[in-house]
Amino acid sequence: MKIDHIECINLLFDYPSRRGFQSSGGITNSRVTSLVLVHTDGGEVGIGSAYSHPALVQLVVRQLSTLLRGHDPREVEAIWEKMYGWTRWFGRKGATMTALGGIDVALWDLRGKSLGKPVWALLGGDEPSCPAYASSLLWNTFDGLATEAVGHLERGFRRMKMRLGRDEEYDTGAVAAVRKAIGPQHDLMCDASMRYHLALAQRIGQTLADNRVFWYEEPFAPEDLDSFAALRSTVRVPIAAGENEFGAQGFRELIERRAVDIVQADASRCGGITEVRRVADMAWKAGLKLAPHSWSDAIAIVANAQVVAANPHALTVEVDQTGNPFVEELLVEPLRIQEGRLQLSRRPGLGIELNQSVVERLRMPNQLEVPDGWYSDMVFGQQDNQAAGPYRERI
Ligand SMILES: [Mg+2]
Structure with missing residues (x-):
């Protein structure tokens, strides 16, 4: 079993009227996440996901896809170390580690499928x-x-x-x-x-x-x-x-x-x-x-x-x-x-x-451009969504 390519699909949805819930950051308009799919030469697909800045995740997965082509996806820990080394200069924490982890989850899925055992x-x-x-x-x-x-x-x-x-x-x-x-x-x-x-x-x-x-x-x-x-x-x-x-x-x-x-x-x-x-x-x-x-x-x-x-x-x-x-x-x-x-x-x-029909419905139109809005943990565009003011204390 060899890795053929790794696909990242950024997903987006808007809450009705772009008004979801309210918390310390303001009113959440929309949510995003990134699917990470490891495709093998035999047609098996490992499924993972990553939650960070979607465009950054997309770019890191694209780079790692090329580097990992031809590797055996069942060598999960060895691949993890390789990915960590290749991305160390701009990685170690944040979006890069998140993207690397999305691939890792998909590799665990493939390891389980190849051994016939749940993770x-x-x-x-x-x-x-x-x-x-x-x-x-x-x-x-x-x-x-x-x-x-x-x-x-x-x-x-x-x-x-x-x-x-x-x-x-x-x-x-x-x-x-x-x-x-x-x-x-x-x-x-x-x-x-x-x-x-x-x-x-x-x-x-x-x-x-x-x-x-x-x-x-x-x-x-x-x-x-x-x-x-x-x-x-x-x-x-x-x-x-x-x-x-x-x-x-x-x-x-x-x-x-x-x-x-x-x-x-x-x-x-x-x-x-x-x-x-x-x-x-x-x-x-x-x-x-x-x-x-x-x-x-x-x-x-x-x-x-x-x-x-x-x-x-x-x-x-x-x-x-x-x-x-x-x-x-x-x-x-x-x-x-x-x-x-x-x-x-x-x-x-x-x-x-x-x-798959839900994936297609929620696919972000431009994979490298997140529309303006408040995404619960991340904000894009101008910050005008009634963010909470200073915390009021009793004393
Ligand atoms: Mg929390």
């Missing part, structure tokens, strides 16, 4: 499912949050994540409203979207502890490891971060600085299944938990879930519930949640099949 089994797992959580609960009225939270329970979820970072009155009231709506027995996570400083994070942390929050995500920018470490030693809620970290070396720093309790490495961001697996090992050795971030598409969720299903110290995988067609429509067999668990396939590889 979760290749990674050491023995059950085709893993815990999952609903990720949504963006800024809303308290009544709206309560209604949405109950809806997640009705759809089979047993834990969910909400967004804070609006202002202190909202943040503390919203957590209490969702906790009241879902009762004491379900897990609630809070994402502060990097909007706090240390003293504020400690005050909010008290409210989160009082509401028995399962984890406290990204109160600070990823560069501010000192604040993470200081907060972790003073609040009674586990601290989570990692969606903005790349590569085992990056996660090693996060772990060694004692910044987090829960490491959120994402295969579609940080370097693929190969790298999440390395991060999972490091986390286990440090006595920490793994809970991969996923905020782009169903392939990313399924890829991350393979590692969670294979690691007893991995807690759960994130499932975007904002009405994202990359999550809900891209696969021929949609994701299934039962009793709080994401059901994986027993078929070889990732066990997924793309819905």
Whole structure:
């Protein structure tokens, strides 16, 4: 089996009236993600995805496609090292590592298909499912949050994540409203979207502890490891971060600085299944938990879930519930949640099949040009979408 070429297909969709959800960045108009398909000489196709600046991902995949032509795609770890070396000068973190990881996920899919085994089994797992959580609960009225939270329970979820970072009155009231709506027995996570400083994070942390929050995500920018470490030693809620970290070396720093309790490495961001697996090992050795971030598409969720299903110290995988067609429509067999668990396939590889008509419908018209808009994590064009103002504190 040899690699023939690697294809990157950037996907785009607009929320109805270009008004999706509201969070700290403003009103999300649209979403993007990048499919990465490794085509072999025998016609097999490995499926992966990458979530970063779509045009940068496209360019890196094009370069690596030429370099990898003729390589055996089953040599996953050796190819990973080659890709890392070829891109080191402009890579190591960011969009390049994300693109490299998209290829890595597709290689794992091909390795599984060639061996006739699902990836979760290749990674050491023995059950085709893993815990999952609903990720949504963006800024809303308290009544709206309560209604949405109950809806997640009705759809089979047993834990969910909400967004804070609006202002202190909202943040503390919203957590209490969702906790009241879902009762004491379900897990609630809070994402502060990097909007706090240390003293504020400690005050909010008290409210989160009082509401028995399962984890406290990204109160600070990823560069501010000192604040993470200081907060972790003073609040009674586990601290989570990692969606903005790349590569085992990056996660090693996060772990060694004692910044987090829960490491959120994402295969579609940080370097693929190969790298999440390395991060999972490091986390286990440090006595920490793994809970991969996923905020782009169903392939990313399924890829991350393979590692969670294979690691007893991995807690759960994130499932975007904002009405994202990359999550809900891209696969021929949609994701299934039962009793709080994401059901994986027993078929070889990732066990997924793309819905080609959906891929064509969502294909970005110009693969190297992202239309102006706010894309949840990235902004293109003029920044005029009512971005949140300064955070209002109580004191
Ligand atoms: Mg987050």
